[in-house]
Amino acid sequence: MPLIRSAGNGAGQVVDDPWTLVGDDEPLPENGPVIVTLARWQQDRESLIASGRPLGVRLASDQLAGTIAGDLPHLSLIALEFPSFRDGRAYSTARQLRDRYGFRGELRAVGNVLRDQLLFMHRCGFDAFEVPGADAAAAFARALGEFSVFYQPASDQRLPATRLRPLRSAAE
C-alpha cells in the first residue's frame, strides 16, 4: 500500500516505507526499523529498547494514548488504526499524543483510511498515511486543498478563523 508522507504546504509524497510491521508470533528481522503491536511492546519492551533500532508501536482503535505515554521517548513512530472509516477514536488518540504527551515522531494512519478524511487526520496530527490507489499523492494534495478556512484550532499549524479575524482587522 502506498505510503504518503506529508511534506508541508498541503503536499504529500509517496515514499518508500522503511518500516517492517512484525506480527506477534513473527521473529524480528535482522535489523531496520520495526513496528510492533502494543501487546508485543509490553512483553518485549526491554529487549526492543536494547536493540537500538528505531521502534514503532501500532495501536488498535480501543488502545488509548495513555497506555504508551511513558514510553514515548523510545518510540519514533506510532501507527493508529482505523478499523473502519466510521471509527473515529484515533483522531482523539492522535490529538492526545501530540498535544497532551508531546509526541513528535511519525504518526501514521493505517487501516480504512479514506481520501475524504485525510484533511481531518492531518489536522489531528497525523503526518503519514497508508492510502490505496496509484494516484494517492494527487488525492492527498486535493483533499488537503479543499478548504482554506478552519474554525477550530487542532494539532496542526493552520490558524483558525477566530485567530485570523483580529489579524485582518489590525491590518485594515
Next chain:
Amino acid sequence: MYRYDEFDHTFVRQRVEQFRDQVERRLSGALSEDEFRPLRLMNGLYLQLHAYMLRVAIPYGTLSSRQMRCLAHIARTYDKGYGHFTTRQNIQFNWPALKDVPDILLDLAEVEMHALQTSGNCIRNVTADQYAGAAADEIEDPRVWCEIIRQWSSLHPEFSFLPRKFKIAVTGAPNDRAAVAVHDIGLRIVRNEAGEVGFQVLVGGGQGRTPVIGAVIRPFLPKRYLLSYLEAILRVYNLLGRRDNIFKARIKILVQQVGAAVFADMVEDEWQQIKDGPVELPAGELERIQAYFAPPPFETLPDADSGFADAQAGDPAFTAWTRSNLAAHRQPGYAIVNLSLKPVGGIPGDATAAQMDAVADLADRYSFGEIRVSHEQNLILPHVRLQDLYPLWQALEGIGFATANIGLASDIIACPGLDYCSLANARSIPIAQEISRRFAALDRLHDIGELRIKISGCINACGHHHVGHIGILGVDKKGEEFYQLTLGGDATDTAALGDLIGPAVSVHKVVDAVETLVGVYLEHRQNGERFLDTYRRVGLQPFKETLYATH
C-alpha cells in the same frame, strides 16, 4: 443576527464545491451508493422511502426574512412547493433531485445558510430557546454561544466520526423552552451567587429507545471556558463511547455505565489539560459575535397599548389568539408572536412557499425582519409592537397561521412517520391531524389548557413522545399500526419522562383514547391546574382505569 464575514462565506462555498464534486462522482458512477452515503449524509442528504430528503440547518432557530424567502424559493423551484420544519430547528425538503442539490446548497450559501452536520455521527445543528433575545425571563441571549458552538463544531476534525450523532441545546432563561435536559449536552445560562453568568452543564440526556434525563456534571462553568469544556466532554466520549452496538453508542449510555460523577471526573481530567489553551476564544471574538446579537432598534413604548386593548375587547377570536399565541417580551410595548403551523387537520410543521414568503413580508413589516423556528415546529415573530398585533393577526388569518392553539392539545409535535420515513413503524401525521380535528373547537381547546401531545412513528422518538404530557408511540403489531401511550412527560426545566399507561391501542382507537385521557383530567382538575399538574397529583391509576374500562 449573525452575518457571515469573508471567512464564513469562503468556508461554505468551499463546502458546496466539495459536495458538487462528490455528487458528480456519484452521478457518473465513479462512486457507488455505498461510498456516496457517508458523504451525502455529511451534507444533510438522506435517502428516504420515496426520494432524497435534504435537511437544511436553521442554526439555533434564527432566520432572517431574506433567508425565509430563499427557503420559499427552494421549495418552489426544486421541491413540490413546501417544506417541513422539524423538532431540531431544521427544515426538510422531501423531494429534491440529486443533481439539483449542489445548486440548492449554493442558493443557501448566498443567504448564509447550509446543510452541514444535519446528519451523520457528528455535532449536529445546535438548538436554542426560540424566544432568545426577546424573552422577558432571559438572563442572557444564548444565540451568541450557539453561534460560537456552530463555528467551533463546523467540520471539527476530531469530532466528525463520533460513536453516534451528538446534539447540543442552549437556553438563556430559567424556563427551559429548548428541552436541554433531553440533549447529549444541555447548557443552561445561569447566574451564580456572586452574580456572575455562566453555564450549568448537563450531559447524557436523550430520547430514542433509551430515554434519559441529562445529569448536571458541572453546576457552574465560567463562560470563557465553554469551548475547552465541550472539547473535553467530546474527547472523552469519542474515545470511550461504545461503538459495538449502534443502540448503545450515544453518550447517555456511557454516562449511565460509568455514572455521572465518574464521567464528570474524566471530563475534568481532560479539561485540566486543555483549559486556557488555544481552543479558548481569543480576546475580541466573543465581543465580535455578541455585537451581531445586539437588540434591534426598539421604540420606547408604554407597557400597554389602547388600540390593542380595544381590539381585544371587540374581537373574541383575536382575544383567544392573544391568550395562547403571545409570550412576554423583555421590551415594554412589544410581544413575542407565535405563528401556529398546526392548523386543524394540517400536517404539523409544514409550510408552503407562499406561506414562507408571506411570513418573510410580515417579519419585515412587524418584526425587524426576524423569524424564529421552535422545536415545537412553529414559527415566531419575536419583536412585534402591541399596536401591530391586530393587523398582524388578520394577516396571519389570511395565510392560515393564526390557529389559536400554541401549547394546547392541537399544537402537536409529530415526526414524519410512515408517510415519509424509512425507519417508521406507524404513521404519525394522520394521528396528529385527527386529534387536531377532535379538538378543533376553540372554547374547548382553551378550557383544556396547556397540553403537550407528542407523536413518534417509531422508537427513535423523533416526535419527542417521551416528554409529551401525552406521548404517543407508533408500534407495529403483526403488520398493524398500534400506539403506546405515555403520560406525564415534560421537556422543560421540570423535565420528566412519561409513564407507560398500559397495552398499546389500535390505530382506530388511539384518538378516542386521547379524548378519554383528557376527560379524566377534566374530571380531576383542581384550581385550573394543567393536565401535567393533575397527572402528577393523582398519578396513573385513574387514567389507566378509565382508559381500559372504556376501550
